Amino acid sequence: MAGQGERPAARTGGSGDGVVIRWDSPVGTVAGKDAPKLVKAGIETVGDLIGTYPRNHVAKGSLSELDQLVEGDVLSLVGQVVSSRQFTYQDKRTRRTAYRLEVRVRAEEGSLLLTYFDKHEGTASWRLHTELPVGRVGVFSGRLRWFRDEWQLTNPASRLYADGDDAVDTMPDLIPIYSSIGGITTWQLEEAVELALTLVDRVPEVLPAEVREAEDLVGAAQAVRWVHRPDTWAQKTAAEKRLKHDEAFVAQAVLARRRLAVERTVANPRPGRPGGLLDAFDDRLPFALTAGQQRVGEEIADELGRGHPMQRLLQGEVGSGKTVVALRAMLQVVDSEGQAALLAPTEVLAQQHHRSVTAMLGDLAQGGLLGGADQATRVALLTGSSSAAARRSALADAAGGEAGIVIGTHALLEDRVQFADLGLVVVDEQHRFGVEQRAALGAKAGVPPHVLVMTATPIPRTVAMTVFGDLDTSVLAELPAGRGEVQTTVVPVKARASWLDRAWERVREEVAAGHQAYVVASRIDPGGGEEAATGDEPAAGEGEAPRVLFAVEELAPELAAGALAGLRLEVLHGRMLPEEKDRVMQAFSRGEVDVLVSTTVIEVGVDVPNSTVMVILDADRFGVSQLHQLRGRIGRGGHAGLCLLVTGADPVGPSMERLLAVAGTRDGFELSRIDMEQRREGNVLGTQQSGGRAGGFRLLSVLRDEQVIARARTAAFVHLRRDPSLSEAGNADLADAVRRLEDSAQADFLEKT
Ligand code: ADP
Numbered sequence: 001m002a003g004q005g006e007r008p009a010a011r012t013g014g015s016g017d018g019v020v021i022r023w024d025s026p027v028g029t030v031a032g033k034d035a036p037k038l039v040k041a042g043i044e045t046v047g048d049l050i051g052t053y054p055r056n057h058v059a060k061g062s063l064s065e066l067d068q069l070v071e072g073d074v075l076s077l078v079g080q081v082v083s084s085r086q087f088t089y090q091d092k093r094t095r096r097t098a099y100r101l102e103v104r105v106r107a108e109e110g111s112l113l114l115t116y117f118d119k120h121e122g123t124a125s126w127r128l129h130t131e132l133p134v135g136r137v138g139v140f141s142g143r144l145r146w147f148r149d150e151w152q153l154t155n156p157a158s159r160l161y162a163d164g165d166d167a168v169d170t171m172p173d174l175i176p177i178y179s180s181i182g183g184i185t186t187w188q189l190e191e192a193v194e195l196a197l198t199l200v201d202r203v204p205e206v207l208p209a210e211v212r213e214a215e216d217l218v219g220a221a222q223a224v225r226w227v228h229r230p231d232t233w234a235q236k237t238a239a240e241k242r243l244k245h246d247e248a249f250v251a252q253a254v255l256a257r258r259r260l261a262v263e264r265t266v267a268n269p270r271p272g273r274p275g276g277l278l279d280a281f282d283d284r285l286p287f288a289l290t291a292g293q294q295r296v297g298e299e300i301a302d303e304l305g306r307g308h309p310m311q312r313l314l315q316g317e318v319g320s321g322k323t324v325v326a327l328r329a330m331l332q333v334v335d336s337e338g339q340a341a342l343l344a345p346t347e348v349l350a351q352q353h354h355r356s357v358t359a360m361l362g363d364l365a366q367g368g369l370l371g372g373a374d375q376a377t378r379v380a381l382l383t384g385s386s387s388a389a390a391r392r393s394a395l396a397d398a399a400g401g402e403a404g405i406v407i408g409t410h411a412l413l414e415d416r417v418q419f420a421d422l423g424l425v426v427v428d429e430q431h432r433f434g435v436e437q438r439a440a441l442g443a444k445a446g447v448p449p450h451v452l453v454m455t456a457t458p459i460p461r462t463v464a465m466t467v468f469g470d471l472d473t474s475v476l477a478e479l480p481a482g483r484g485e486v487q488t489t490v491v492p493v494k495a496r497a498s499w500l501d502r503a504w505e506r507v508r509e510e511v512a513a514g515h516q517a518y519v520v521a522s523r524i525d526p527g528g529g530e531e532a533a534t535g536d537e538p539a540a541g542e543g544e545a546p547r548v549l550f551a552v553e554e555l556a557p558e559l560a561a562g563a564l565a566g567l568r569l570e571v572l573h574g575r576m577l578p579e580e581k582d583r584v585m586q587a588f589s590r591g592e593v594d595v596l597v598s599t600t601v602i603e604v605g606v607d608v609p610n611s612t613v614m615v616i617l618d619a620d621r622f623g624v625s626q627l628h629q630l631r632g633r634i635g636r637g638g639h640a641g642l643c644l645l646v647t648g649a650d651p652v653g654p655s656m657e658r659l660l661a662v663a664g665t666r667d668g669f670e671l672s673r674i675d676m677e678q679r680r681e682g683n684v685l686g687t688q689q690s691g692g693r694a695g696g697f698r699l700l701s702v703l704r705d706e707q708v709i710a711r712a713r714t715a716a717f718v719h720l721r722r723d724p725s726l727s728e729a730g731n732a733d734l735a736d737a738v739r740r741l742e743d744s745a746q747a748d749f750l751e752k753t
């Protein structure tokens with residue numbers, strides 16, 4: 001094929017010395033001088049290179065997709081140059097002559113203008129002038145821009161085919177287009193991949209034969225060739241189907257191995273005992289458990305009583321009452337002579353848990369104190385900001401076993417924290433803890449402890465299956481009875497600035513009725529200082545004018561002096577000293593503060609049932625799940641709630657759509673699906689694109705490929721049960737792939753959202 005570089009045969013070891021290129025050979029054996037850039041992008045082996053799939057393929061001549069594309073999308077096309085004009089102009093800055101080349105390319109359906117800007121003589125656009133004469137055929141790939149009433153590609157990457165009439169005929173029908181990696185163009189990658197596919201001695205076959213047959217999949221070698229170089233779209237589809245199954249199966253095999261290892265592990269059974277703390281607690285519980293809490297509670301109680309460590313994920317709707325479920329599990333363990341640790345993601349949350357657990361337990365938490373119940377235990381709190389004295393006594397209570405329950409932040413993971421007999425680890429709002437941290441806490445127990453992980457917001461089934469696939473899942477879908485309705489309304493301030501006044505009026509009305517309010521802003525101070533609570537704030541849409549954002553430190557005094565004058569206002573954000581934060585939260589919990597002006601530090605778990613209204617400013621700066629979580633803070637006490645999403649975003653557009661979705665449903669599962677679609681899965685799974693290559697899955701979509709994932713999961717568990725160590729000869733390739741995934745940073749995608 002024209003345009004193909006010469007084969008760097010010398011680099012592969014020359015002709016006669018028999019160097020074999022293997023799947024795991026260094027990428028340098030086929031990529032030559034480009035190798036360092038590839039390695040830097042994480043493409044270290046020939047297999048990694050072959051695993052770098054094209055972003056798409058272009059067919060000869062079609063521009064029909066143009067009407068589905070938007071500004072900024074990448075378009076690739078094959079076409080023939082029909083006009084080529086060079087313009088000169090004076091560069092304003094350097095005052096030298098500069099060049100602009102305008103080339104019109106005709107495809108089978110329609111034509112497109114390509115504009116090459118360049119500064120000076122001798123540079124690319126100037127040279128291109130001589131290379132892109134009328135009649136030449138090439139492939140062009142670049143970003144779309146709407147300019148002077150038509151679509152254009154600006155400075156597209158291009159590759160030209162040999163001069164002559166038959167050029168188009170000798171081209172393949174489908175040309176792969178790769179995302180550029182560290183400046184390596186799609187054409188260079190195409191050559192390197194082609195070489196790798198030609199020279200590699202064998203493509204690993206990770207899927208067991210029975211799975212290949214059951215799913216009707218093409219072989220691995222066929223699949224990697226077709227995913228890069230299909231002759232037809234059908235071949236590409238068949239290749240992708242096969243490779244998605246590979247991705248799903250290897251990931252599920254890793255999870256199945258973790259899971260099966262746990263099943264072989266011995267743990268101390270913690271069956272609890274009649275007439276113990278748990279029974280006493282249930283007796284004084286001021287409400288009846290929901291059906292879901294009961295069902296999940298029984299599941300957990302049963303598992304805690306067994307001789308293997310429980311590994312369970314408790315996910316549930318915001319406000320569904322996960323904490324009570326966790327506390328009951330902890331009490332059962334304490335009733336069996338064990339201790340429980342509750343790990344919270346933030347200081348605010350750890351402190352709140354400590355307060356609410358202590359309050360719920362009453363005299364049951366006053367072990368060893370005058371007035372404590374007979375069988376009472378102690379609840380210790382350990383955070384990074386605990387005073388030296390508090391820390392000493394918490395450490396002593398944990399190590400001596402006097403504290404049945406130890407609550408804390410990451411500080412709990414430190415080496416000097418010791419337990420007398422740690423029987424259960426509860427991880428609240430898992431998304432900020434990884435498996436390593438779970439393991440670090442587990443290591444503090446002589447025998448592996450039982451583990452209960454709770455998510456902050458509901459997550460779709462397949463995501464749970466992937467991200468938490470080594471855990472059993474329980475779901476709390478219903479809210480306790482008697483919850484007030486929460487009405488959510490979008491307040492577009494661009495449309496009517498006075499609507500914001502109405503929002504403050506509503507806050508005053510609620511406070512006048514004896515309730516409390518949250519005002520949430522995305523920033524701490526006007527100069528920046530965004531609260532990086534989740535770091536998932538969506539980028540402002542292109543073309544949207546930068547807006548002045550509300551900031552807590554500016555807003556609070558303004559409100560105090562103006563719209564909310566006379567109300568008791570306090571500020572809460574992540575840069576405050578921990579003891580200050582705690583003081584404010586406590587005052588708010590006790591009802592001594594009417595309005596809490598805060599950042600997203602209140603996002604997760606904060607529970608003050610008397611608050612009924614929340615005003616979220618610049619709501620478009622927050623992700624969908626984040627808004628759902630924030631809104632979950634109100635309407636907890638049986639009073640109707642009101643959540644106002646104030647936004648200056650365009651009345652039409654993705655930001656507004658997102659807000660309307662939040663206003664439209666309170667189904668957290670549905671919202672988290674929308675969230676993931678909008679934020680792109682890669683980010684959700686913590687696998688940012690690097691150099692165009694997703695760190696985790698390349699083809700598999702955790703949202704759209706539910707079938708594939710579910711079937712792979714079943715198949716992987718069956719397979720791994722039969723050959724847990726993957727030592728059978730037929731499993732050698734699978735064993736390699738599993739080991740590679742376990743060793744790589746990508747294993748993270750299996751544990752973090
Ligand atoms: P989340 O699941 O979001 O963590 P919480 O555990 O914070 O929810 O519970 C929210 C509130 O609901 C708490 O005030 C809790 O005491 C209360 N609650 C929990 N279970 C019930 C129930 N069965 N009936 C009434 N209120 C409940």
Ligand code: MG
Nearest residue numbers: 322323604605
């Ligand atoms: Mg909670």
